[in-house]
Amino acid sequence: MTFKRILAFLVVAIVIAAVWLVGLRPQRDARLIARHWTPELTTLAPGTLFARWLGTSAVLLSDGQHAVMIDPFFTRPEGLLPLVLNRPIEPDEARIRAWLERIGVDRLDAVLVSHSHYDHAMDAGVVARLTGARLIGTRSTLNIGRGAGLDPAQLQLATPLEPLTAGPFRIEFIPSRHAGATGGRPLGNIDAPLAVPAHYMDYRQGGTYSILIQHPQASVLHHGSAGFEPGALRGRHADVVFLGVALVGNLPRYLDEVVDAVGARRVLLTHWDNFVQSLEQPPQPMPVVVNLSPLFDYVERHRPDLDVSVPVLAAPIGIGAGPLSAEMPAS
Numbered sequence: 001m002t003f004k005r006i007l008a009f010l011v012v013a014i015v016i017a018a019v020w021l022v023g024l025r026p027q028r029d030a031r032l033i034a035r036h037w038t039p040e041l042t043t044l045a046p047g048t049l050f051a052r053w054l055g056t057s058a059v060l061l062s063d064g065q066h067a068v069m070i071d072p073f074f075t076r077p078e079g080l081l082p083l084v085l086n087r088p089i090e091p092d093e094a095r096i097r098a099w100l101e102r103i104g105v106d107r108l109d110a111v112l113v114s115h116s117h118y119d120h121a122m123d124a125g126v127v128a129r130l131t132g133a134r135l136i137g138t139r140s141t142l143n144i145g146r147g148a149g150l151d152p153a154q155l156q157l158a159t160p161l162e163p164l165t166a167g168p169f170r171i172e173f174i175p176s177r178h179a180g181a182t183g184g185r186p187l188g189n190i191d192a193p194l195a196v197p198a199h200y201m202d203y204r205q206g207g208t209y210s211i212l213i214q215h216p217q218a219s220v221l222h223h224g225s226a227g228f229e230p231g232a233l234r235g236r237h238a239d240v241v242f243l244g245v246a247l248v249g250n251l252p253r254y255l256d257e258v259v260d261a262v263g264a265r266r267v268l269l270t271h272w273d274n275f276v277q278s279l280e281q282p283p284q285p286m287p288v289v290v291n292l293s294p295l296f297d298y299v300e301r302h303r304p305d306l307d308v309s310v311p312v313l314a315a316p317i318g319i320g321a322g323p324l325s326a327e328m329p330a331s
């Protein structure tokens with residue numbers, strides 16, 4: 001092949017890939033998601049344990065009296081370029097307040113953080129301060145809390161495999177691994193109170209955990225990053241798994257080590273949305289790093305025993321026992 005032919009071939013290949021990624025794939029993924037929405041609760045019986053997915057791996061769990069929030073991330077600094085350039089960022093307190101009000105949260109028992117990357121942890125300190133919650137996580141997470149001006153009495157270090165309680169919730173941090181493709185970067189720990197504005201890359205991972213949250217009505221596993229520590233979850237039980245699907249490597253193995261290990265049949269997908277977009281816009285699948293089509297193909301073909309769905313942003317999802325009334329959302 002001549003040089004010109006090779007060049008022409010490359011140009012055509014790049015154009016096809018760009019059209020696919022920018023145009024066709026998002027449309028296909030949107031159709032796929034629309035077929036797999038998690039049924040939304042239309043009536044909330046008092047005392048029923050329910051969840052709300054709040055973008056990325058942010059989840060609220062509440063029984064109406066007591067509530068915990070995992071990985072809150074409302075600020076969502078916009079655009080990929082500022083991230084690539086490692087520009088300064090800080091929690092947007094007005095936006096956080098507005099979202100807490102929108103979902104009816106003025107008090108939380110605890111804020112739990114799976115790892116300290118900015119898309120899981122940057123708002124955790126402010127949310128804990130605004131809701132009077134304890135912030136529970138690694139040393140790195142607690143330094144984010146200190147930077148947010150949190151009272152030292154509200155900081156609780158999570159010791160791996162040592163259960164702790166928050167209201168009726170029994171919480172256990174189980175060592176896990178970050179999804180592999182990025183190498184878990186930025187690595188290392190946040191060793192001092194993190195003053196803001198800070199840079200994206202200042203939010204160092206600080207270790208990654210799967211969080212098992214048991215409530216008298218149901219057990220929930222929050223798995224924020226798509227890596228796993230082989231065998232770490234065997235022998236535990238969860239009814240529902242909130243499963244992070246950004247950068248999934250080997251899907252069958254991932255399902256086996258995280259979902260099957262805890263005997264869950266219900267899987268709610270998280271971290272599938274494009275988090276460099278504001279939470280006020282309808283969630284879109286994250287280009288490149290999230291690929292929902294092979295995931296649903298695999299589940300349909302090989303795992304019909306699993307109920308896998310995509311939560312609707314901020315919609316109440318029935319988790320616990322109670323007179324549940326479920327209905328598909330209108331849109």
Ligand SMILES: [Zn+2]
Pocket residue numbers: 115117178225
């Ligand atoms: Zn991460």
